[in-house]
Amino acid sequence: MSLLDMRDISKVYQMGGEELYALKGVSLTIEEGEFVAIIGPSGSGKSTLMNLIGCLDVPTTGSYKLDGIDIADMSDDQQAVIRNEKIGFKVREAQMEKIPFMLVIGDRESEERTVTVRKRKGDNIGTMPFAEAVALVKKANEEKELD
Numbered sequence: 424m425s426l427l428d429m430r431d432i433s434k435v436y437q438m439g440g441e442e443l444y445a446l447k448g449v450s451l452t453i454e455e456g457e458f459v460a461i462i463g464p465s466g467s468g469k470s471t472l473m474n475l476i477g478c479l480d481v482p483t484t485g486s487y488k489l490d491g492i493d494i495a496d497m498s499d500d501q502q503a504v505i506r507n508e509k510i511g512f513k514v515r516e517a518q519m520e521k522i523p524f525m526l527v528i529g530d531r532e533s534e535e536r537t538v539t540v541r542k543r544k545g546d547n548i549g550t551m552p553f554a555e556a557v558a559l560v561k562k563a564n565e566e567k568e569l570d
């Protein structure tokens with residue numbers, strides 16, 4: 424069984440009455456321990472594919488199994504657990520620049536419904552209730568946009 428198994432995946436965006444295929448009939452398997460690079464020109468669908476792999480978006484057609492489990496059968500909450508436990512995203516520095524804070528959500532902490540907030544480069548600011556942390560990050564982002 425493959426760790427990741429995508430079959431005939433398409434992602435279609437509706438653009439002013441036109442159908443735009445960001446991905447068309449993509450099939451991909453990745454085995455445990457395999458190291459894979461996804462490369463292609465701008466607009467070829469790399470980010471779209473990564474968003475699907477990361478369960479941040481759902482395909483228009485096709486199936487996606489992660490660790491043998493069909494993602495389509497999962498609830499939003501189950502998908503959130505997958506994102507938390509199975510998938511790590513390293514965003515590129517240019518994107519990191521826009522993120523003044525990082526939320527670090529650990530198993531124990533999320534059970535207690537609190538999260539740890541850390542400065543992008545620096546020490547933890549502290550552990551706080553989730554809603555408080557979201558408000559803090561939102562405020563910081565708004566201030567950043569005013570710069």
Ligand SMILES: Nc1ncnc2c1ncn2[C@@H]1O[C@H](COP(=O)(O)OP(=O)(O)OP(=O)(O)O)[C@@H](O)[C@H]1O
Binds near residue numbers: 438444465466469
């Ligand atoms: N939310 C969206 N709505 C409409 N079209 C979209 C959307 N997101 C992506 N697209 C289109 O889907 C196609 C694939 O885009 P995608 O961002 O996945 O490409 P990419 O390979 O990541 O490009 P880049 O190297 O520039 O990051 C492009 O034609 C893009 O314009």
Ligand SMILES: [Mg+2]
Binds near residue numbers: 469470471
């Ligand atoms: Mg991209």
